[in-house]
Amino acid sequence: MDLKVDSLKCTGCRICEFACNYHQDETISSIGSSLMFYFEEKKNYYGMMVKRAKTLYLGRPEGEQLLKPGEQIEGAGASAKPILLRVACDCCADEDDGPLCVRACPYGVLSLEG
Amino acid sequence: MELMNNYKETILIVDLDAKQCDTESLSEDMVAAGLGGAGITTALYEQYKDRDPLIIGTGFFTGTFMPGGCAGVVSAKSPVTGKLCHVPFGGYAAVELKLTGFDFVVVLGSSDSPVRLWLHDGLSDLDDAADIWGKDVWDSVDKIREAYGDEMIQLLVIGPAAEAQSKASQFSVNYWGSFDKSALGAVFGAKKLKAIALRGLDSLDVAEGFFGACVDLKNAICAGAISGKYGLKDIAKDIGIDAGAIEKLASMTHRNNAAYNCPYAAAAFVKYNEAPTAVDMKGHPAPGCLITDIQGFAALHGAGLDAGQAMEQCFRQGIEPEAAAKAGKTDGVSADAGKAGAFSTAVPVSIFGSGQGDAGWQKRQALAAVLGIDPMLMVMAPEITEAKIVELVQMSAEWDDFSAEELDRIASAVIAKSA
Ligand code: SF4
Ligand code: SF4
Numbered sequence: 443m444d445l446k447v448d449s450l451k452c453t454g455c456r457i458c459e460f461a462c463n464y465h466q467d468e469t470i471s472s473i474g475s476s477l478m479f480y481f482e483e484k485k486n487y488y489g490m491m492v493k494r495a496k497t498l499y500l501g502r503p504e505g506e507q508l509l510k511p512g513e514q515i516e517g518a519g520a521s522a523k524p525i526l527l528r529v530a531c532d533c534c535a536d537e538d539d540g541p542l543c544v545r546a547c548p549y550g551v552l553s554l555e556g
Numbered sequence: 557m558e559l560m561n562n563y564k565e566t567i568l569i570v571d572l573d574a575k576q577c578d579t580e581s582l583s584e585d586m587v588a589a590g591l592g593g594a595g596i597t598t599a600l601y602e603q604y605k606d607r608d609p610l611i612i613g614t615g616f617f618t619g620t621f622m623p624g625g626c627a628g629v630v631s632a633k634s635p636v637t638g639k640l641c642h643v644p645f646g647g648y649a650a651v652e653l654k655l656t657g658f659d660f661v662v663v664l665g666s667s668d669s670p671v672r673l674w675l676h677d678g679l680s681d682l683d684d685a686a687d688i689w690g691k692d693v694w695d696s697v698d699k700i701r702e703a704y705g706d707e708m709i710q711l712l713v714i715g716p717a718a719e720a721q722s723k724a725s726q727f728s729v730n731y732w733g734s735f736d737k738s739a740l741g742a743v744f745g746a747k748k749l750k751a752i753a754l755r756g757l758d759s760l761d762v763a764e765g766f767f768g769a770c771v772d773l774k775n776a777i778c779a780g781a782i783s784g785k786y787g788l789k790d791i792a793k794d795i796g797i798d799a800g801a802i803e804k805l806a807s808m809t810h811r812n813n814a815a816y817n818c819p820y821a822a823a824a825f826v827k828y829n830e831a832p833t834a835v836d837m838k839g840h841p842a843p844g845c846l847i848t849d850i851q852g853f854a855a856l857h858g859a860g861l862d863a864g865q866a867m868e869q870c871f872r873q874g875i876e877p878e879a880a881a882k883a884g885k886t887d888g889v890s891a892d893a894g895k896a897g898a899f900s901t902a903v904p905v906s907i908f909g910s911g912q913g914d915a916g917w918q919k920r921q922a923l924a925a926v927l928g929i930d931p932m933l934m935v936m937a938p939e940i941t942e943a944k945i946v947e948l949v950q951m952s953a954e955w956d957d958f959s960a961e962e963l964d965r966i967a968s969a970v971i972a973k974s975a
Contacts, residue, residue: 450835453814453821456648457621460817464762470620471655471759481708483730486810486825486846487837503835545771546621548778548819 443533443554445477445541447490447501452551454479454488461546465534476531477543478524490551491515495530557584558954561761562592562616567600568658568680570673572747573665577673577680582659591949591963592616594642594925594970597631600662601640602973607664608633610743612712612752614659615928619651619760619816621770622948623777623940624933626816628653629925630712634738635746636723636896640974641738643900644924644931645729646815646848647823649710655756667748674704676755685750690716692872693728694842700753713751714744715874721745723892724879732823732846733871735900735931739892741874766952773944777819780939781908787812788824791932792850795904801854801863808832808864810844815930822932823848828864845871849902852877855893859884898974900931907936922967 462475472478481488489502498515500507509515515523533554534541544552559565559582567580582596590596593615600611610632617625628650634641653661657678670689674681688696693715701709710730717725718741726736727744744750785794789809792802808826810833815823827834827844834843845868847853852870857863859881869886870877878893880886895901899921905911912920917935924934927945934940942960949958 450811453812453818455814455816455818455821457817460621461767463759464621464767467759468762469759470762471757473757473759482837483707484842485837485839486813486844487835487839502837504837539768542767546767546774548623548774548814549821 444494444499444556445492445531445533445543446553446555447492447499447506448551448553449489449501449503451549452488452490453549454481455548457546457548458490458543458552461542462531465537465542466529474529476528478528491525493525493528493530498525557587558761558763559584559587561763561766562620562953563587563659564654564657564758564760566658567660567662568675570661570663570680570682571665572663572667572671572749575667575671575682577682591926591966593618593629593928594631594922595966596660597629597642598640598970598973600660601631604662604664608666610663610740610747610749612653612661612663614650614654615926616949617952618928619654620952621762621767621817622927622929622952623770623774624818624930624937625928626650626818626930627924627928630727630736630740632740632743634740634896635721635742636739636892639898641740641896641898642925642970642974643734643736643738643740645712645734646930647710647729648816649712649729649754650928651816652710652754652756654760655758656754657756657758661752663747663749666746670748670750672700672751672753673749674753676704677757688750689719692716693874694731694872696751697731700751704753704755706755708755710754711751714741715872717874717889718742718745719750722875722890724876724883724889725874726876728871728874731871733849733852733867733877735849735902737876737878737893737901738896739876763952763954766948769948769951773939773948774819776939777937780937781910782820782936785908786821788822788847788850791822791904791907792854794908795850795906797850797854798858801857804857804863805847805850805853808844813846818930818933820933820936826864828862844868849877851902852881855881861886898971899925903931903935905935907932910936910938918971919967922970923963926966926970
């Protein structure tokens with residue numbers, strides 16, 4: 443199972459990041475999340491990155507992309523780097539009611555597939 | 557009461573006369589008396605009244621899982637009305653403020669030279685702003701983010717109009733203006749406070765069961781009055797905005813954004829420097845702008861201006877768009893638009909059939925300003941009932957004796973003291 447992002451439906455509300463942080467360390471914040479919103483504000487260009495165990499998944503408006511360790515995150519700038527240090531998405535395997543980010547998203551952007 | 561689930565328990569006092577920052581603690585008594593947001597900024601305003609305070613506050617639910625918990629409030633005496641006004645601000649800025657470690661910021665006196673306040677990681681730096689004084693809002697945002705080395709910094713910032721203390725000015729949240737129709741931007745200008753820059757990496761605790769209760773409320777909101785509606789265009793249609801302005805908005809809309817944790821995407825990004833459908837990250841560096849004030853957009857359109865570009869000019873100069881529309885131009889605007897009030901008149905009285913007349917609107921706006929809930933969502937989501945608010949206050953802060961009567965008392969006091 444992997445978390446997938448249907449980026450064109452995303453509105454940038456960012457509650458998924460905070461929900462994941464809550465799953466990972468029981469607090470509300472964004473810095474411990476396996477998901478990371480990246481944003482070029484003046485262009486209103488945004489997408490979501492998900493740290494997976496062995497890859498980095500990018501869900502952006504142009505489509506999905508998987509990066510292996512060492513590959514450059516093209517265009518996402520320096521603000522994207524911290525995602526590499528984050529804990530990997532575990533698909534909320536221990537959460538009884540399903541993945542917190544999926545439950546929190548108001549726009550049906552996120553799903554577990556595979 | 558478990559205050560750490562909702563607040564970082566710190567008030568920052570910025571004395572611009574002495575150019576000094578100090579902290580006070582946010583006590584349980586203050587929260588019991590005013591709950592949060594405008595309930596507490598009103599108390600701080602009264603406490604520091606003789607020093608012309610400008611107060612920036614986060615709401616009780618700002619930055620929590622409460623649906624719509626995106627908002628903060630700027631409270632000060634409006635140069636237009638001469639009375640205490642509460643202007644909401646959203647996006648991510650208020651969440652960022654709370655996570656800097658400061659729940660409230662009280663700015664007293666005025667500086668003799670331009671300054672900017674940089675809040676991050678529990679630290680407050682009052683820095684010189686001579687390099688950006690006189691610069692427009694867009695340049696100032698870019699320069700501050702560059703200076704502090706982080707693109708995610710959120711800002712409350714003013715442009716040349718507010719520096720000149722114009723009654724047609726407003727403060728801006730990042731590049732995109734604000735709901736400030738009461739010229740509180742001019743209060744920043746009078747203090748020579750160019751900007752407050754925010755980056756918060758702190759965290760809040762979360763009470764047991766609160767996440768699930770908020771998800772349930774969010775699902776009820778999505779299935780309720782807003783169901784089947786989308787974006788700023790549907791709001792515009794519903795509140796009777798001129799068809800030509802709606803068509804103009806729709807023809808340029810790239811996508812609709814939501815503020816932090818908002819189940820309705822009420823901000824339209826419009827593109828006029830490249831095709832609205834383009835999603836190329838390598839496209840035009842500044843393809844358009846983000847519209848939240850639909851009445852401002854419509855007024856500019858009605859004044860015969862190209863509304864997208866005119867909004868950008870207003871944002872850059874820090875001019876309130878309806879004042880610009882009244883003047884028929886976006887430079888040298890001196891008149892105010894007569895839209896100032898205790899709460900922002902950028903928020904419609906009724907949206908999607910939800911609304912309870914002027915008095916009902918005022919109460920919902922007072923609650924939004926106390927709780928830190930998006931003021932538009934408070935109008936369009938009747939599912940956020942007062943009973944539900946009380947239940948979530950009790951749950952979130954583990955505060956069983958908080959009551960509906962208390963909520964009512966707090967909202968009424970905010971309204972009375974700004975009248
Ligand atoms: S599925 Fe769980 S672990 Fe994975 S990103 Fe979502 S909240 Fe985080
Ligand atoms: S919660 Fe959903 S809409 Fe909001 S940023 Fe995350 S994926 Fe996008």
